[in-house]
Amino acid sequence: MSEIHPPEDGHQTLVENFPNGVLVLFDSALRYRIVGPKTLPFSERKATDLVGNNIYEIFPEETATELEPVLRSTIDGTTRSIDIKYDERVHHIETKPVDIDEDPYGVLVTQDVTDVRKTAKELEQQNKRLDQFASMVSHDLKNPLTIAMGELEQYRETGEDANLDGIEVALDRINDLVVDLTALAQSSNPPTETESVSLAAVAQSAWEIIESQSATLTIQNGEINGNRSQLQALFENLFRNAIDHGGSDVTVRVGPLDDGFYVEDTGDGIPETEQERVFDHGFTTGDSGNGIGLTIVSRIADDHGLTIFFSKSAEGGARFEFRQSNPES
Known part of the structure; x- marks a missing residue:
C-alpha cells in the first residue's frame, strides 16, 4: 500500500481556511509569522496585514501587555490556556511551544467564547439563586407560620375571633412572601x-x-x-x-x-x-x-x-x- 502524503499546498490551505477561530505561529520577538484564516472571523481584518507585526503593533497596549507574558512563557516552553477580553468580546487562547529549525516558536489558537462564558455565568448565578431560594422561603415563612400556629392555638382555647384575624394577617403575609421571593429568586432584574x-x-x-x-x-x-x-x-x-x-x-x-x-x-x-x-x-x-x-x-x-x-x-x-x-x- 502506497504511503499517503498531504496534498500540495495542503498546509497552507488548512491555515487559510481554519474554521471558527484564528491560528497563529509567532516567534521569539512576539511577531506573527503565519496567520489564518485569510479573513479573521472576529475583526474582519486581513491575515496578511498582521504577518510580520509585533503584538504591540497589532493590539492596543492594554491587550498586548496582558498577552505578552502568555506568549513569552510559551516561547520558554510552557503551554498556556487563558481568557482575554478584547474589543468587548471574550477570547479563549490556547498556546503550545514548538521548535522550527532549532528556533523557538509558539502556536496560538483563539476562539470567541463570549456567548459561552455569558451562558456559563448566567447558569452559575441561576443555580446559586435557586440554591438560596429554598433557604430564603423557609426562613421568611417561619415567622408568620409561627404566628399563625400560635393564634390558632389561642383560638382553640378561647374561641375569640380576634385570633382568627391574626391568622388571616399571617397567611396574607405568607402569600405575599411566596409571590415576591419566587420572583426575587427567578429574576436578576429590579422589581x-x-x-x-x-x-x-x-x-x-x-x-x-x-x-x-x-x-x-x-x-x-x-x-x-x-x-x-x-x-x-x-x-x-x-x-x-x-x-x-x-x-x-x-x-x-x-x-x-x-x-x-x-x-x-x-x-x-x-x-x-x-x-x-x-x-x-x-x-x-x-x-x-x-x-x-x-x-x-x-x-x-x-x-x-x-x-x-x-x-x-x-x-x-x-x-x-x-x-x-x-x-x-
Missing part, C-alpha cells in the same frame, strides 16, 4: 412594580410581624421608592438580625438619608474581622439564626439598586446604610 413607600409605614409593618420581645423601634419618617412587600421583607430580616444578636431589649432605629435610609441598633455590633462576610449565604455570628437573613437583605437591596454600607452605631451596634447606587436612575 417592575415600585412605588413611593413610607419608611415609617413599611418599617412598622415589618416590626409587627416579627417577635420583637422587649425590643424598641424608633423611626424617623421619610420616603423610599421600591416594592413595598420586598422592602418589608428587608426590614423584617434586619430587625430579626438585630434582636438575635443584640438581645431582646435592643433598640432599633430607622431613618432617612439623602440618597436612601439606614437601620441601626444598640447591640454589640459585628466584629471587624467578620464584617466582610456578613452578607455571605449561611454566615452567622451567633448561636441562633441560620445565616440566611442578611443574604436576603443583600439580594433585595441589590434588586432595588441600593448599595449597602456597614458601620457602627453610636453605641457600638450594627449600622446598615442603604444608598442608591445610581441616584439618577
